[in-house]
Amino acid sequence: MDNQATVYVGLMSGTSLDSVDAVAVSFEPKFTLIATHTEAIPDQLKQSITRLMLPGDNEIDRMGEIDIQLGQLFAKATNQLINSNNLNRSKIKAVGSHGQTVRHRPELGFTLQIGDANIIAEQTGITTITDFRRRDMAAGGQGAPLVPAFHHAMLHNSAKDRVLLNIGGMANITYLPSNPEKPISGFDTGPGNILMDAWINDQRQLGYDKDGAWAASGKINNDLLFSLLELDYFQEAPPKSTGREQFNLNWLKQKLHNFSDIHPEDIQATLAALTAYTIADCIKRFTPYSDFELLVCGGGSHNQFLLQQLRSALPTADIANSDIAGIAADWMEAAAFAWLAMRCLEGKTGNISDATGASGERILGAIYQA
Ligand SMILES: Nc1ncnc2c1ncn2[C@@H]1O[C@H](COP(=O)(O)OP(=O)(O)OP(=O)(O)O)[C@@H](O)[C@H]1O
Ligand SMILES: [Mg+2]
DSSP, X not given: OOXXXXXEEEEEEOTTOSOEEEEEEEOSSSOEEEEEEEEOOOHHHHHHHHHHTSOOTTHHHHHHHHHHHHHHHHHHHHHHHHHHXXXXXXXXXXXXXXXXXXXXXXXXXXEEEESOHXXXXXXXXXXXXXXXXXXXXXXXXXXXXXXXXXXXXXXXXXXXXXXXXXXXXXEEEEEEOSSTTSOOEEEEEEESSHHHHHHHHHXXXXXXXXXXXXXXXXXXXXXXXXXXXXXXXXXXXXXXOOOTTTSSHHHHHHHHTTOTXXXXXXXXXXXXXXXXXXXHHHHHHHSOOSSEEEEEESGGGGOHHHHHHHHHHSTTOEEEEGGGGTSOXXXXXXHHHHHHHHHHHTTOOOXXXXXXXXXXXXXXXXXXXX
16 A cells, blocks of 8 residues: 555445445545455344334434444444555544434434444544534435535546446435536435345345346336335435335335235346336436436446346446446445545535535534544
8 A cells, every 4th residue: 555645444334234334545646445344244233223223112222232333343344444454554544434324314304323433433543534414414405415526526527427326225326417517416216225135035034136136037017116106205306315214124015915916026026127217217307318327336236137127227328337437336335435534624515415405515524533
């Protein structure tokens, strides 16, 4: 590693609860992915987090315990990233930790990410920034998505419009117009992998549908697809953001009451089609939808069946993995929070108000000193 480069660590634990992603990156003279690490989330912790994501009893005590456990897990992820890659700790300026979202209620003006940053700072000896979303909300925004500013800084292309598509638990897009005068937009299109993960877990006790193979063995059921599409969220215009409060196994099972004779694999194929259709619909309705490049990132970029559905819903689009533009698809979100940490320390803004709906650009994050 270049001894002179200032390094930032980014930590992302997304709605899928698949793992904690940790990256070490530098931004000078250009974006460089120095090291990566995946920290597994122990099963018991995963279960307690999942329970906390929907309303239930004695949430404050349970949240307090999980806040500590996640703080420790995030610190461990950072220390593993540093130690197993022989990184020089003293060159790391800050850790940017997104935290684990356990409730996202933009309609009520609050969002909650936990994973105590005091513990991360204490156990790593590195200044830690967290709580990136709430200042945007205080300014009237959704607190999400926050990645568009990073996408713009790293991936703006003055020759061609770009749409960045992140398929995580939820799916979100960022529209980057080639013309810098035009507004950037970004929002959640709806579910990414979350319903497919929930369904395969319920039916086959698997964490996710590897490469979309199970979905590929089924047939899309159009009646079910239309019924799922009835939800108001899909019709709403941006800015908008969503989470597990809306898209979860209970919602799916309620919808399935009227479809008792569909094979489980057909349901999985239909859920993949729902993700692809709603992404394509948003691109058609809310971007100019002409001569653009679609760059895909997030875990869903590995789901071949989903990508095939996306290609057939957007037949004229030039679709590629974000790797080709210089940012690895699996590490985009973690890298974004390393960048947001840098912006915070430099006193620079981190949101794009056209994307979040805030009344202006704001410096995001709370600093916990080393
Ligand atoms: N090989 C694969 N085949 C199919 N799906 C995959 C594969 N690898 C990962 N995934 C999907 O990607 C999901 C994880 O994606 P990712 O980590 O981007 O989402 P996330 O943790 O919810 O993050 P965020 O909320 O920031 O978008 C897994 O739960 C799984 O559904
Ligand atoms: Mg993840």
